[in-house]
Amino acid sequence: MRVFVTGASGWIGSHTVPHLIAAGHDVVGLGYSDDSARRVEALGATVHRGGLDDLESLRAGAKGADAVVHLAFKHDFDDYVGAGRVERAAVETFVDELAGSGRALLLASGLVGTPGVTMTENDRSLFSGPDAPRGGSEGLALEAADRGVRSVALRFSATVHGVGDHGFTAVLTQIARERGVSGYVGDGSGRWPAVHVDDAGRLVALAVDKAPAGSAVHAVAEEGVPSREIAEAIGRAVGVPAVSVDPADAADHFGWLSRFWGMDAVASSAITRERLGWEPVGPTLVEDIAAGAYDHAARG
Template sequence: MRVFVTGASGWIGSATVDELLAAGHDVVGLARSDASAASIEAKGAVVHRGDLDALDVLRAGAQEADAVVHLANKHDWGNPAESARAERAAVETFVETLTGTGKPFLLASGVALLAEGRAATEADRSNARGPQAPRGGTENLALDAVPGLAAVSLRFAPTVHGVGDHGFIAAVTRAAQERGYAGYVGEGSNAWAAVHVSDAGKAVALALGQAPAGTALHVVAEQGVPTREVAEAIGRGLGLPVRSVAPDEAEAAFGWIAGFWGIDMRADSADTRRLLGWTPTGPTLLEDLAAGAYTS
């Protein structure tokens, strides 16, 4: 199968490309820079030059492929409205191009804000709808187009961790280095779902051939790691004290990540594991932290 992957040189995308190639697929990766192109070519995939704003490029990539895996996102935390706008436009383009073709369309989403007071499940529907919603409301945009569109939502854990990660846990670690202590919000009892990047790539590759249209998958290995335990592990790794931060002081202490670090983002993945036959085997988040993945 010829698979068009956006975000192919990114954190999750790189692991996904490896797994797709290992499964015998031909991979075409979207590349917005020479460095990204070189990374994609080095893996043995084909380069398709362009970015999320080049909608004609996205359309052509989808038309020429047998399936699309959409993992790219601007992740502009200083301007989330711009990230949502670009994501909405990209997914609208894919929906328009792929509807009625039967080609699988897998798109990245997340488990945040799906449930309150419990671990989110695959049966929970996102309340994010419309262009102004987080991620431009693209999960619902795609799933609402089923059955005409063979769409599958890939809900990733808030931390897809490992050596080289520049995501949320890296941001929390940088905040600790800058302020001289590792912090958590309030009691630190809110927990984050987690998955190692190698396991995430395997789940995406399995989903391509096994997930029915309309499915929401939870790419989650650990249901929830308390943020206090994460802060304590960061503190040990950096040799820094660990302290609680009051909710009204969180933004000053953590910067843009504060809006996420203080909320509960637990998620269950039992249905996903059964459906895909997926068994995560990578290190846990605390094991990665203990090994120096974020502090070395």
């Protein structure tokens, strides 16, 4: 298949493209800058120039593809509503282009369910409508299954970890270095699902080939790692103590990350493993932290 990938040069995308190519697919990656274009080419993919704001470029990329893997997102937490609008417009563009064709649209989403309840692939996203987080794009895409699109939600763990990660765990590590303590919120019982980035990339490639229309895929190796354990592992890596941060002080201590850090978001991947034949083999989050995966953030 010819697969068009947005975010191909990003963290998850750069670990997905090699698995798609290894599976025999012809991969075209969106390149929004000269640097990202070079990275896409280095992965062995063809470059399609454009960005998330360039809807005609997105439409053109989808037009010649058998499958679209939409991994890009504007991670602007100062204007998260605006980022959601951009996301929704991109997904609407893909749906309009793919409608009635039976072609695939796989898009990145997150795992946010009810605290204390393990989220499964059968649970629908809590976010819907244009004003919801990420523009309610998951629901919009999955509804397109009724319009002849093989739409699939790729729900990624809160932390997709590994060497070179600059996501949430790296930010927590940087905050620990700057603050002199590694903080967790309250009693640290809030849990994050986790997956190694190469396991996530391999799963996306499997989903391109096997995931049915209207389904959700959970990139989850560990269902829920307590935030206190994560903070303690970061503290050992940075060389600072792990401490509790009062929920009332979380925004001051963690900044924008406070809206995610400390939440309880447990998720299963049992259906994904059975349906797609996927089994994660990478290190755990705590093992990755201990092995130095976040030294770049710990040492500054």
